[in-house]
Amino acid sequence: MNKSTLALAVAVGVLAQQAGAAGFIEDSKATLGLRNFYINTDYRDGTGPNKNEEWGQGFDLRFISGYTQGTVGFGVDAIGLLGVKLDSGGGTNGAANNAAYGGTVFPSKSNGEAVDDFSSLGLTAKAKISQTELKLGTLQPKLPVIVTNDGRLLPQTWEGGQITTGDIKDLTLVGGQIEHVKGRNSSNNEQMAINGANPRVANSNKFIYAGGDYKITKDLTAQYYYGNLEDFYKQHFLGLVHNWAIGPGVLKSDFRYFNSSDDGANGHDPLYYSTGDYTGVASGKGKVDNNLYSGLFLYTVAGHTFGGGYQVSNGSSDFPWLNQGDGSSNYTITDSQIQKFGRAGERTWQARYSFDFAKVGVPGLTAGLVYLHGDNIDTVAAARPFRQVANGASEWERDLSVGYVVQSGALKNLGFAWKNATWRTDLPSTRSQDENRLILSYSIPLL
Numbered sequence: 281m282n283k284s285t286l287a288l289a290v291a292v293g294v295l296a297q298q299a300g301a302a303g304f305i306e307d308s309k310a311t312l313g314l315r316n317f318y319i320n321t322d323y324r325d326g327t328g329p330n331k332n333e334e335w336g337q338g339f340d341l342r343f344i345s346g347y348t349q350g351t352v353g354f355g356v357d358a359i360g361l362l363g364v365k366l367d368s369g370g371g372t373n374g375a376a377n378n379a380a381y382g383g384t385v386f387p388s389k390s391n392g393e394a395v396d397d398f399s400s401l402g403l404t405a406k407a408k409i410s411q412t413e414l415k416l417g418t419l420q421p422k423l424p425v426i427v428t429n430d431g432r433l434l435p436q437t438w439e440g441g442q443i444t445t446g447d448i449k450d451l452t453l454v455g456g457q458i459e460h461v462k463g464r465n466s467s468n469n470e471q472m473a474i475n476g477a478n479p480r481v482a483n484s485n486k487f488i489y490a491g492g493d494y495k496i497t498k499d500l501t502a503q504y505y506y507g508n509l510e511d512f513y514k515q516h517f518l519g520l521v522h523n524w525a526i527g528p529g530v531l532k533s534d535f536r537y538f539n540s541s542d543d544g545a546n547g548h549d550p551l552y553y554s555t556g557d558y559t560g561v562a563s564g565k566g567k568v569d570n571n572l573y574s575g576l577f578l579y580t581v582a583g584h585t586f587g588g589g590y591q592v593s594n595g596s597s598d599f600p601w602l603n604q605g606d607g608s609s610n611y612t613i614t615d616s617q618i619q620k621f622g623r624a625g626e627r628t629w630q631a632r633y634s635f636d637f638a639k640v641g642v643p644g645l646t647a648g649l650v651y652l653h654g655d656n657i658d659t660v661a662a663a664r665p666f667r668q669v670a671n672g673a674s675e676w677e678r679d680l681s682v683g684y685v686v687q688s689g690a691l692k693n694l695g696f697a698w699k700n701a702t703w704r705t706d707l708p709s710t711r712s713q714d715e716n717r718l719i720l721s722y723s724i725p726l727l
Contacts, residue, residue, distance in 0.1 A: 304355060307346025310727035314339060316366075316720040317433040319384055324704075326711035334385040334394065335367040338433040343727075347408050357404040359418060361434045368394035385433050387466055398467045402437050412445040423454060424517040424536070425489050425507030426602060429609040431617075432464040436608070439469055440487075454505075455490035463606035472602050474512050476555035476565050479604045482545070486510040487602065491517070499523045511544035511552055513568040513600045517611075529581025534589075536574045536613065540600050542567035556597035556624040557658035564660045570595035572622060576613045578632075583639030587632040589613050593622050614652055617679045617701035618713055621654045628654035644685040652677050659707060675705035695721040 315338040322331050341360040347353025365386055386394035402418025419438045420428040429436040442456030460469035472487055473479035491505030503519035516539045524531045545552040546567050553565035576589035591614050593599055599622030601610035614621035614628050621628040634648035655674035683697040699717040 303346045303353065304348045305346065308344065308727055309725070310341070310343045312339065312341050312724040312726055314722045314724070315433060317385065318716075318718040319432075320716045321384065322714040324712040324714065326709075328711075332384050333368075334365075334383060336385055336433045337364045337366055338362070339364075340434065345406075347406075351409065353408045355406045355408070357406065357415075357418075359402040359404075359437065360399070361402075361437075362397065362399040363433045364397045365394055383465065385465055398465075400437070400462060400467045402439075402462075411447045412443065414441070414443045416441045419456070419458070421454075421456065421458075421489075423489065423491065424503065424505045424519060424538075424611040425491070425515055426458065426487070427609040427611050427615075429464055429607055431609070432607060434464055436464045437462045450495040451492060453490075453492040456488070458487040458489075459485045461602070461604060463604060465606055470604060472509055472512075473604055474509065474554055474568070474600045475598060475603045475605070477512070477552050482511075482549070482551040484510045484512055508543060509602065512542075512546045513540050513554075514543045515540045515600070526579070527581070529579055532576075532578045532580070534576040534578075534613065536572075536576075536611070538570070538572040538599065538612075540568050540570040540572075540595075540597075542569065554597040554600055556595070556660075558596060558660055561660075566596055568597045568600050570597045570599050570622075570624070572599050572612065574613045576630075583636040585632075585634045585636075587630075589630045589632075591621065591626075591628045591630075593624065593626045593628075596624060598623050614654075616650065616652060616677050617699060617717075618703040618715055619652075619675065619677055621652055621675070621677075623654070623657045623659070625656050625658045626654045627656045628652055644687045645683070647682045648680070650677075650679045657707065669708045673705070673707045675703065675707065677701060677703040693723045695719070697721070 317338060318335040320331060320333045339362040343358045345355040345357060347355045363386065368383065368386055383394050387398050388394055404415050404417035404419065406413060406415045417439065419440055419442055420435065421438065421442060422428055438458045439460040440456055440458035442454065444454050446452050461472055462469050471483035471485045473483045487507065487509045489505065489507040491503065494502050496502055499522060501521045503517065505517040507515045518537045520535045522533045550563040550565065553563055554568050555565055558564060558566040571594040572591065574589060574591035576587065578585055578587035591612065599612065602608060609615055610620065612620065612622055614630065630650060630652040632648065632650040634646065637645035653676040655672065657673040657675065658671055659669060659673065678701065680700045681697065683695065685695040686692055697719040701715045704712045
């Protein structure tokens with residue numbers, strides 16, 4: 281019996297005794313989210329397919345219960361996901377024959393063709409005492425050391441347990457353990473890995489994490505988090521966020537530091553190694569060794585937000601995060617539509633601007649532009665001999681987004697979004713890309 285089923289069985293057993301509990305029934309919510317998602321990736325150079333293209337309709341049904349009455353309240357949550365293919369033919373889904381992780385949006389058959397549909401069900405049992413909450417089953421954490429990706433048709437989910445407490449004033453503490461992950465283009469729970477390892481051969485079913493946010497003042501928050509993917513890496517995170525009212529606007533300062541090192545098999549087994557700058561090493565890869573520093577500054581005034589930031593990735597390895605090779609997110613300020621900008625040695629600066637049109641009488645309409653430029657990248661050849669083939673290489677990305685959500689009337693909550701990205705690089709044997717995403721979304725409250 282998997283943990284989700286066990287969690288539900290325990291929760292149902294308890295709830296059956298308190299079925300009429302007012303808190304459980306009255307505080308429950310159910311929502312159906314609809315997402316129509318189209319993506320087109322155009323490769324500008326190199327060999328192979330010129331584009332990846334997929335289009336689908338996603339259904340995201342969520343039930344969030346209240347808690348039974350009493351000193352200890354119990355509840356149960358559920359998430360049902362379904363993705364239906366609308367178009368992914370002609371070999372444009374980004375998957376080759378016997379592809380390990382399918383195409384851009386959909387899982388693939390053994391011949392590389394996209395499946396017609398895919399689905400999953402996640403269940404979570406929960407208990408609460410005062411401001412302390414325990415969850416067991418399907419989770420979607422968004423923390424500095426583990427970030428849930430929601431950048432495609434359906435979101436990523438995780439299986440494990442997590443406890444959160446806010447019983448101490450101004451302090452929020454979180455801890456948990458993850459055993460499996462379900463990718464955004466998959467119906468299957470899988471074990472975890474990092475970039476560089478082959479997750480079908482070298483993987484782990486234990487990621488532990490803990491940390492907290494402390495509100496020093498109403499405008500200043502300090503963070504510390506720790507994450508450990510067994511046999512891959514240990515990671516410490518320090519963060520400091522400050523909001524400062526200057527003139528008519530507010531300046532937000534966001535400082536982040538990650539210290540990442542090897543753990544277990546990653547320190548000696550090439551199957552578990554990370555990508556990075558490992559010239560002359562037999563596998564062309566090596567153990568995790570990375571320090572990443574960054575600072576981001578955003579000034580918001582009258583609907584305008586102007587910003588800039590800088591990030592340094594030091595060490596022999598690329599920045600490590602939970603990455604099975606099927607699409608994932610991390611908590612760096614450079615996690616962008618196409619690239620992450622965390623390669624070994626990389627230095628990245630960025631500039632960004634966004635505007636909320638509510639300030640000029642059009643609520644629900646937003647637009648944004650981000651430009652990132654990274655250089656000083658060192659890479660090693662992907663084939664023998666494993667020599668350094670890039671020394672001081674560079675890359676840049678421009679992301680443009682426009683979105684509108686209907687604010688009232690019969691079509692309230694109907695959303696439209698266009699996301700455009702351009703990525704260029706002089707890294708050897710790497711293909712530059714242009715990408716467009718069109719998203720139509722609608723949320724229907726059921727309870």
